[in-house]
Amino acid sequence: MKQGAERLIALWVVFVAVHALTAWLGWVYPSQPMGDVVLVYEPWATAAVSGGPIVGITETWVYPQLALAPILLVKAMAVPFVGLLGVSGAYLVAWAILVTALDALAFAVLLGRSPSAPRRTAAWFWSAALLLLGPIALYRLDAVTLPIVVIAGLWLVSRPALAAALLTIGAWIKIWPGAVLLAALIAGRRRLRMIIAALVVTTAVIAGLLLLGAHEHLFGFLTEQGGRGLQIEAVAATPFLWAVPGGSAGIEYSFDILTFQVAAPGAEVVAAALSGVMVAVVAGILALAGWMAMRGAAFARLFPPLALSLVAALIVTNKVGSPQFQVWLIAPVILWLVFDRARAVLPAVVVLALCVLTCLVYPLGYDALLQGQVLPIVVLSVRNLLLVVLLVIGIRAVVLTPADGEDRSRSL
Template identity: 65%
Template sequence: MSRRSAIGIVAPWCAFLLVHVIVAVSGWLLPSQPMGDVVLVYEPWSTAALSGGPIVGVTETWVYPQLALVPMLVAKILSLPLIAAMGVSGAYLIAWAVMVTVLDAIAFVVLLGRSPSRPRRLAAWFWIAALLLLGPIAMYRIDAVTVPLAVIGGLWLTRRPALAAALLTVGAWIKIWPGALLLAALVAARSRMRMLLTAAAVTAGVIVLLLALGADSEILGFLTEQTGRGLQIEAVAATPFLWLAVAGSARIEYSYDILTFQIGAPGADAVSAVLTPVMVVLVVVITIVGAVKATRGASFSRLFPPLALSLVTALIVVNKVGSPQFQTWLIAPAVLWLVLDRARAGVPAVIVLALCALTCLVYPLNYDALLRAEILPVAMLTLRNVLLIVALVVGIRALTRVPAHRPSTNRE
């Protein structure tokens, strides 16, 4: 291995470790408790499950798919030696940060390998920059567990399609969004039947396990729990209402049922109610466009990246929830686009980095001011939400411009 090649591998790894330390520590230092969900929600859930109490998703309906409890339990188990040996305060937070870093490192190994190509090195640096710009929210949420699974699954789609489908399905049973990557793969890849059968088998296994543990109506609780949610203040559709709140014509209210801030204003509930059907329609339309391209012979490397980004972005733009950690969803499709089609990935990658930076400026840095409906954070959030729409348009535009190579049947 040449010196230049060695530096090309060592430098990203040094940056990877440094950024993970910075992001982990910043969760303790920045305002608005960016790691609050981990200790205030995840740890009590895992403690209850391990101590014979209620098991979320099994004995009671839960807002997350059931496999989301697994990494929470793993972090709890990892924290026990820290507590026993040193009585470390915040042991669960430390265990969570270590777990996420290890998962990211595994995906980083798959991404870089021993002799990474230039697109893979660029994708690695992009991922590092995205984590740094997004800040602690990129680590201290359950979504952080799904990003490395999505990256590995996406990288293995052509060489190990069954294993890739299994990883993406597991990811979807932790947080739904990796299912968008699986859907894009089923449309764009030739081994779609193998992937579909694998995804069905993994899903069947999860359901059988949940039934054996005593779950019944709770199995799909993560879908039914979303129906009663109001319009969260960070959602794209909430942007006009935030400006009404600045003018004193709308309210920002806290929901103790789902532990989030929502819009209280005439028309907000109606907007919230229509968003999910619109999301379904948009996802179907994007999928149909991708399917048409696939049937006309579009290559996987050109079709999958814009289709994946468009589907994931649609889940964010047309969503009644706008949690800041949703921006982590965009990292995986951008990484995969850089690997598969670097020449056309520049603009989407820059947009994702800008979205990460703007999201961090809003949460956690200016979140208290946002809750007071002050103009500056509302303006920053508005810019972030407009940029999300731009990302969706860029993705769909790239999707419609994917060349189709229909085999010729009329040769002279």
């Protein structure tokens, strides 16, 4: 009993220390890893509360509308700190507090009072991933959705309707939790409950948005993505980046979507084709997993690699390659470690490596990357290749899922 308590205390001490260190590193690392929070989120919040335009309501927005909820909540939380830290500093501190609090809630659900060995392993992995990925793991909207997905994933067996509702809420903040919901629907056994819960949440959100006057901008987050170019960190941009040092390709900043994009012959064609590629890859993975589910694959064996495969596919086939996308990979691996630890070791190691490489690219090597220097291009290329490897690992695990296996998830 004493040893178990000591292990639990150690996990919580490391969790708090990692969050504090990562939050502080955002203030000292180069390339403004907290830039989106103060340069984008805070102005959106200020405009909304001061009678200005409300993103997603009065104008088209790149994110689903529920993303505005944490942005506005942090604005309210920052008020007590404004006198001491100023508007920007207060907003940053409040953002770090909110994300840490949400992570702590999910961490508590993961560990409970007497966590099993797989859950302790998952907890250590979570802290390691955050530390290695760096400030980008906290100072983005993606950080808000991570704990939501972790809690929902842990509740899929015992509370499937509530889990589906949480995943739907997450998808209305950032789209990627919808991929985890799809995995749950394919691999789970209580699909009707989950579908009803997802429909109820979606109906409530849409009804609320319509009452607020968001008629013209209701699904703007989908159409807004269509005109985006090929972001330099995207997997598909890798070949074009190697043309930058020689001068046959360039890097340009898009003021419309606030990202650096590749400027090269053929880049626009590739960017336009990626949406179709994404749909095809995701559909193929779902069809494969559906076949495995029909053959009786156990939830604990099928769901984790399926969730990871779908999330990895969204990253690999995306025209946008933002560093915070790596946050998406953390939740499926946490769940895989909980449900099927023996087979989760390899993907966990790969994701940790991806976190390190991503931090080396952004923020640590980003200035050199924008200058077209070879070393950061090499690091980014290795990172992108490893993303493809992770996708293959996930799909292979789905293919190798035993049919008619015992569903051990009910004992977890």
